[in-house]
Amino acid sequence: MASAKGLEGIVATQSSISSIIDDQLTYVGYTIDELAENSSFEEVIYLLWNLKLPTQSELDELKTDLAANMELPEAIIEHLRSYDLSTVHPMAALRSAVSILGLYDEEADVMDEVANKRKAVRLQAKIATIVAAFARIRKGQEPVKPKRNLGFAANFLYMLNDEEPKDIEEEAINKALILHADHELNASTFTARVCVATLSDIYSGVTAAIGALKGPLHGGANERVMAMLTEIGDEENAIPYIKEKFANKEKIMGMGHRVYKNGDPRAKYLRDMSKELTKITGQSKWYNMSVKIEAFIKEEKGLPANVDFYSASVYHSLGIDHDLFTPIFATSRVSGWLAHILEQYDNNRLIRPRAEYVGPKTREYTAIENR
Numbered sequence: 132m133a134s135a136k137g138l139e140g141i142v143a144t145q146s147s148i149s150s151i152i153d154d155q156l157t158y159v160g161y162t163i164d165e166l167a168e169n170s171s172f173e174e175v176i177y178l179l180w181n182l183k184l185p186t187q188s189e190l191d192e193l194k195t196d197l198a199a200n201m202e203l204p205e206a207i208i209e210h211l212r213s214y215d216l217s218t219v220h221p222m223a224a225l226r227s228a229v230s231i232l233g234l235y236d237e238e239a240d241v242m243d244e245v246a247n248k249r250k251a252v253r254l255q256a257k258i259a260t261i262v263a264a265f266a267r268i269r270k271g272q273e274p275v276k277p278k279r280n281l282g283f284a285a286n287f288l289y290m291l292n293d294e295e296p297k298d299i300e301e302e303a304i305n306k307a308l309i310l311h312a313d314h315e316l317n318a319s320t321f322t323a324r325v326c327v328a329t330l331s332d333i334y335s336g337v338t339a340a341i342g343a344l345k346g347p348l349h350g351g352a353n354e355r356v357m358a359m360l361t362e363i364g365d366e367e368n369a370i371p372y373i374k375e376k377f378a379n380k381e382k383i384m385g386m387g388h389r390v391y392k393n394g395d396p397r398a399k400y401l402r403d404m405s406k407e408l409t410k411i412t413g414q415s416k417w418y419n420m421s422v423k424i425e426a427f428i429k430e431e432k433g434l435p436a437n438v439d440f441y442s443a444s445v446y447h448s449l450g451i452d453h454d455l456f457t458p459i460f461a462t463s464r465v466s467g468w469l470a471h472i473l474e475q476y477d478n479n480r481l482i483r484p485r486a487e488y489v490g491p492k493t494r495e496y497t498a499i500e501n502r
């Protein structure tokens with residue numbers, strides 16, 4: 132039985148949600164380009180969960196439902212307050228809070244399709260609030276309740292900053308949320324599907340997925356990109372810094388991808404946003420540095436920038452704390468996880484691959500006193 136390390140190239144399921152073909156990403160057949168240019172995040176959520184674009188009234192209903200479900204049970208706020216706020220990473224806080232959220236949902240273990248869709252709305256809505264509330268609590272600020280008249284992107288920024296965002300800020304977050312929403316069988320989505328294929332509940336699936344997204348080889352890379360840019364500090368240090376990383380055989384965060392070998396189609400939108408936003412904030416150096424690094428790594432190693440690379444300078448320009456970058460990714464990707472969870476339930480079979488055994492051949496047991 133031969134194995135494929137990291138399951139590279141293995142087709143593990145069929146899915147109607149998103150596809151990556153010839154370096155083009157589509158959600159339910161619509162290119163990411165059309166969606167990024169024209170749609171709202173709520174429209175994309177509807178698309179991923181229903182496999183069709185909403186009519187205006189369907190979209191209005193989803194928006195109303197999401198806004199109505201954003202508020203957190205007081206018990207979750209109390210849990211967030213109880214963490215060691217000086218050390219707990221927001222992704223760890225989010226992972227734990229989502230698990231705890233399941234304890235307060237009477238329908239958590241109800242498995243019918245309609246109840247699962249209701250839970251999907253509740254989870255999608257509340258994850259944004261958990262991220263914003265935790266960010267404020269750890270600064271000694273009170274959490275801000277969502278406003279029913281704001282869209283998802285604007286509400287998230289409002290709850291984070293206690294101030295309604297400017298149009299350009301709302302547009303940037305809306306586009307980033309669209310671009311991160313789904314990505315075929317990435318590691319966290321696969322994790323979610325493996326979990327719920329045992330017929331475990333939605334909260335377990337999303338909790339497991341958050342754990343997988345947190346790692347630096349996946350969603351956790353965006354925070355580390357900003358740490359790297361900060362360490363580099365100035366444009367002229369960029370190439371010597373990367374050369375040293377190469378000499379030490381260290382990986383450059385935000386570069387490379389398992390599937391895209393010629394370029395991640397999401398990166399160009401984030402690159403453009405980074406250019407615009409860093410210019411507005413008078414901090415073009417982050418963009419200039421990023422462009423230099425991207426070109427050098429492409430030239431030296433043939434590796435493209437992935438979605439995490441330019442999202443770092445985009446979120447930084449919006450004044451967002453660096454350790455919230457991956458939780459923002461989760462706030463978007465939960466829409467994709469939920470779509471895949473619903474799809475998995477719809478046509479389920481336990482996911483249980485095999486391992487190629489490479490340990491010692493069968494041996495005789497030695498009694499403990501003779502070892």
Ligand SMILES: CC(=O)SCCNC(=O)CCNC(=O)[C@H](O)C(C)(C)COP(=O)(O)OP(=O)(O)OC[C@H]1O[C@@H](n2cnc3c(N)ncnc32)[C@H](O)[C@@H]1OP(=O)(O)O
Nearest residue numbers: 347348349350352381382383384385386387388389437439
């Ligand atoms: C949303 C997302 O999850 S996007 C990915 C976010 N993750 C990152 O940005 C972390 C940095 N990137 C990486 O670690 C990898 O490119 C991954 C994890 C994304 C993909 O990994 P894999 O498909 O397993 O590629 P793998 O690690 O085998 O790399 C192939 C070769 O390219 C090199 N390589 C890949 N990525 C990088 C990188 N970022 N920096 C330097 N070298 C790299 C590897 O060292 C390896 O070289 P070798 O053949 O000489 O040993």
Ligand SMILES: O=C([O-])CC(=O)C(=O)O
Nearest residue numbers: 313314316317318389438
């Ligand atoms: O697909 C992957 O392996 C990682 C990725 O880009 C994502 O999850 O958006």
